[in-house]
Amino acid sequence: MLTEERHQMILNALDGKNAVTLSELCSLLGASASTVRRDLNHLAERGLLIKIHGGAMPCIDKFSFGEQNIEEKSHLYNDEKTAIAKYAASLIEDGDFVFIDAGTTTEKMIDYISAKNVTFVTNAFVHAKKLAQRGFKVFLPAGEIKLTTEAIVGAECVSSLQAYNFTKSFIGANGISLSAGVSTPDRNEASIKAEVIRHSMNAYILSDHSKFDQITSVTFTDLDKVIIITDKLSDKKYLTAANIKEVM
CATH class of the missing domain: 3.40.50.1360 (Rossmann fold)
Incomplete structure (x- = not known):
């Protein structure tokens, strides 16, 4: 499976959930824990999810660049x-x-x-x-x-x-x-x-x-x-x- 495919599957797995565990992602992707951890690190660095102990949670932050007076x-x-x-x-x-x-x-x-x-x-x-x-x-x-x-x-x-x-x-x-x-x-x-x-x-x-x-x-x-x-x-x-x- 291509890296980009794994990344999209991880993001899809988080959609509508509070969190997913590392073991759930390993089973879903058919990948090792070390591979999934690397994927999570990469996605977290891009601001697409939040890496937590034993898994990940969706990034629901809203970006705002203006300021009210x-x-x-x-x-x-x-x-x-x-x-x-x-x-x-x-x-x-x-x-x-x-x-x-x-x-x-x-x-x-x-x-x-x-x-x-x-x-x-x-x-x-x-x-x-x-x-x-x-x-x-x-x-x-x-x-x-x-x-x-x-x-x-x-x-x-x-x-x-x-x-x-x-x-x-x-x-x-x-x-x-x-x-x-x-x-x-x-x-x-x-x-x-x-x-x-x-x-x-x-x-x-x-x-x-x-x-x-x-x-x-x-x-x-x-x-x-x-x-x-x-x-x-x-x-x-x-x-x-x-x-x-x-x-x-």
């Missing part, structure tokens, strides 16, 4: 974002040195922070104003303003953040996927998020359920490098790959 995002999943924001805010303690990313869910956090002796760094100028109005010490990094997300971005921003060591960081995302990790459409924003995670004792991703099984242009961290706070998972497969807190 802040105004459009602010009308989506408000109850879910509020629940996520409340829980995230409860994690901030007196004495923390915290990074808060730009975004609608991270902005909601600010109203629910009860700790007092906290210093913040944020790349969102709207967040900085709200934090300062609440009496917190706030630092803004240098950089270029991106109006669609109301964020400060660019190489200067990344450089400004390299000197900091955060006790906690709260970061937004556009896509969460088993195959592609945590992603965002903008390379400049991805660089900032990745830099912050490298300099954080605890890095939290704040994402409602709609961001799961989504892939956007640039991956900025792996699932096992962060803690994800979401409203409710529709697919529990993520619980084996990431530390996830559901708040609804």
Whole structure:
């Protein structure tokens, strides 16, 4: 049997199923385990399936390359974002040195922070104003303003953040996927998020359920490098790959 034929049979076997085992595929293809493993590796590298222990599962991720602006995002999943924001805010303690990313869910956090002796760094100028109005010490990094997300971005921003060591960081995302990790459409924003995670004792991703099984242009961290706070998972497969807190 040709390699291409085996690959198509594997994909056909996954159609409509949650997973298939290695032994099932060996029997179906009349091939050795080592051959099927090579096939699975190849298909996984092409993003056509997800290789798991003892078999494979279908890749149901949706690719998205556009990005909504802040105004459009602010009308989506408000109850879910509020629940996520409340829980995230409860994690901030007196004495923390915290990074808060730009975004609608991270902005909601600010109203629910009860700790007092906290210093913040944020790349969102709207967040900085709200934090300062609440009496917190706030630092803004240098950089270029991106109006669609109301964020400060660019190489200067990344450089400004390299000197900091955060006790906690709260970061937004556009896509969460088993195959592609945590992603965002903008390379400049991805660089900032990745830099912050490298300099954080605890890095939290704040994402409602709609961001799961989504892939956007640039991956900025792996699932096992962060803690994800979401409203409710529709697919529990993520619980084996990431530390996830559901708040609804």
